[in-house]
């Protein structure tokens with residue numbers, strides 16, 4: 001009898017795994033259950049670095065071609081109170097989240113994957129018996145993880161900053177925008193991801209969140225106030241919502257990745273942080289490792305799942321450690337006084353420990369020479 005695989009969640013992790021599994025075992029039944037109707041998702045644009053594209057290309061070149069066909073940028077602007085410092089950061093590709101999912105779903109369906117929309121799933125022990133493999137790819141609030149928590153032992157660290165993910169029609173190069181205000185530090189991450197739209201994520205510390213009274217506001221009132229607070233940066237352009245409530249990030253790890261024939265992947269299993277712009281790639285890499293581990297075991301699920309954890313965990317742990325340094329740096333910002341835009345730019349790019357001062361200097365000679373002159 002041919003293999004039967006259930007995937008809970010049609011995000012980047014679930015769809016990419018489904019596609020890779022279906023291509024590896026064309027006779028398998030690969031069924032995705034996604035709670036949202038087609039075309040409905042949260043958020044706006046997601047960035048995909050050139051290194052992410054290179055890492056995923058061997059697994060599915062056609063998917064990478066689709067995800068790198070649109071908007072791309074080479075530079076980033078670090079802005080402090082209206083002064084912007086452009087820095088070279090390497091190419092990144094951007095896609096609207098809904099287009100990225102539509103491309104992945106189209107390619108997965110063409111391979112034979114069955115995608116069922118508007119169906120919220122929460123697998124039970126009995127349901128695990130009905131499938132050869134169940135993959136929980138249902139995102140950071142995963143119901144699958146919660147149901148099997150006693151076996152998977154998740155550990156969640158809530159962030160201290162508050163974020164809201166808006167869009168705006170004003171075109172922004174990838175930008176980090178900081179504004180010192182009477183209410184405390186206001187932060188935004190903006191980037192154009194299509195001809196018509198940019199992301200505009202707003203982030204504030206708890207004190208600023210309380211002072212501005214965001215907790216008592218509707219989503220629309222918060223959006224309108226953020227528009228006012230960032231009026232100079234937005235040049236009068238509006239902010240738009242797409243399921244954009246305030247949220248705090250969750251830094252998540254699971255002590256165990258599997259239970260019987262169930263495995264978690266993507267944000268359901270472990271998270272990074274929006275500030276490193278790599279959650280999609282991180283989730284899709286899980287899909288690659290899982291498929292390779294299963295294929296290497298001849299699709300023996302018990303052996304393949306153990307191999308997945310053995311091979312993927314050290315790499316994922318190192319990536320999460322870099323993300324944690326980024327989280328700590330961002331969450332420390334509201335308690336500090338930031339006055340020099342170039343110092344801020346240099347700090348920003350070195351925050352994860354993956355870029356040294358020397359490397360930054362090599363790619364941004366003029367920026368650094370100007371800063372070093374200022375220090376003399």
Ligand SMILES: Cc1cc2nc3c(=O)[nH]c(=O)nc-3n(C[C@H](O)[C@H](O)[C@H](O)COP(=O)(O)OP(=O)(O)OC[C@H]3O[C@@H](n4cnc5c(N)ncnc54)[C@H](O)[C@@H]3O)c2cc1C
Pocket residue numbers: 008009010011012013014033034035036043045046047048119120121122137138139140142143144163164165201265266267268273274277278279280281282283
């Ligand atoms: C503000 C912000 C900005 C970001 N920017 C970037 C960026 O620039 N670049 C980047 O790479 N990443 C970015 N990310 C991270 C990225 O969005 C996630 O890491 C990535 O989407 C994780 O993929 P996933 O498939 O694991 O989970 P998700 O994308 O969350 O997908 C999970 C899917 O499961 C579905 N689902 C949930 N529960 C159920 C259920 N019970 N039954 C059925 N379906 C269910 C959901 O509807 C969803 O479609 C950002 C995140 C945030 C919050």
